[in-house]
Amino acid sequence: QLQLQESGPGLVKPSGTLSLTCAVSGGSITSSDWWTFIRQPPGKGLEWIGEIYHSGTTNYNPSLKSRVTISVDKFKNQFSLNLISVSAADTAVYYCARTLTPANHFDHWGQGTLVTVSS
Amino acid sequence: QTVVTQEPSFSVSPGGTVTLTCGLSSGSVSTSYYPSWYQQTPGQAPRTLIYNTNTRSSGVPDRFSGSILGNKAALTITGAQADDESDYYCVLYMGSGISVFGGGTKLTVL
Numbered sequence A: 001q002l003q004l005q006e007s008g009p010g011l012v013k014p015s016g017t018l019s020l021t022c023a024v025s026g027g028s029i030t031s032s033d034w035w036t037f038i039r040q041p042p043g044k045g046l047e048w049i050g051e052i053y054h055s056g057t058t059n060y061n062p063s064l065k066s067r068v069t070i071s072v073d074k075f076k077n078q079f080s081l082n083l084i085s086v087s088a089a090d091t092a093v094y095y096c097a098r099t100l101t102p103a104n105h106f107d108h109w110g111q112g113t114l115v116t117v118s119s
Numbered sequence B: 001q002t003v004v005t006q007e008p009s010f011s012v013s014p015g016g017t018v019t020l021t022c023g024l025s026s027g028s029v030s031t032s033y034y035p036s037w038y039q040q041t042p043g044q045a046p047r048t049l050i051y052n053t054n055t056r057s058s059g060v061p062d063r064f065s066g067s068i069l070g071n072k073a074a075l076t077i078t079g080a081q082a083d084d085e086s087d088y089y090c091v092l093y094m095g096s097g098i099s100v101f102g103g104g105t106k107l108t109v110l
Helices: none
Strands: A003-007 A018-025 A034-040 A047-053 A058-060 A068-073 A078-083 A092-100 A105-109 A113-117 B004-006 B009-012 B017-024 B036-040 B047-051 B064-069 B072-078 B087-095 B098-101 B105-109
Touching: A003 A092, A003 A105, A018 A034, A018 A092, A018 A113, A034 A068, A047 A068, A047 A078, A047 A092, A047 B098, A058 A068, A078 A092, A105 B036, A105 B047, B004 B087, B009 B017, B017 B087, B017 B105, B047 B064, B072 B087
Parallel strands: B009 B105
Antiparallel strands: A003 A018, A018 A078, A034 A047, A034 A092, A047 A058, A068 A078, A092 A105, A092 A113, B004 B017, B017 B072, B036 B047, B036 B087, B064 B072, B087 B098, B087 B105
């Protein structure tokens, strides 16, 4: 059974960098799937952040592209999110998920982790 | 920038049928957008209901169905139950690796 687990600091200072890791178990990150980050500000809707393939190819939300980097570590079977120059607007529950192609849907999700941007 | 539109809220009576829609601020939704639907209850991660327009995810009851209605994707719940009271999100694939969530519909069963 595929499982995804987010980890990282729950508090980040404004103008700092938000860094999260998603550990994948029960399956290989080198499968023919994409690996995705999604976020949800408190009380608001879901927002697609971006995705990565095990080759390192990435796709990003155009509204976040200038601040986002997603990377993959095949040896640790995990992928990571870096978001720079954060502000309070980046406070959200961050989810990682697997994206299956060609239908481009998210079939497995992590439980999510709350990251608060505050001094 | 293209916006994916959903009804902010909807209500349905227990046992009733409700259709939620997913549209585009400009243009029509077709199967080429690979519409998918997710159900989320408070404090939980979303759960996949429908993908590729009308394919039910494993374990999803057949009272949930997906389709294209006119120029929108649609999620129909037939015989609504109390535990269907949730937030529902659609996602459209825009091409070039980009997916966009709709704003979500809060469904009340009463």
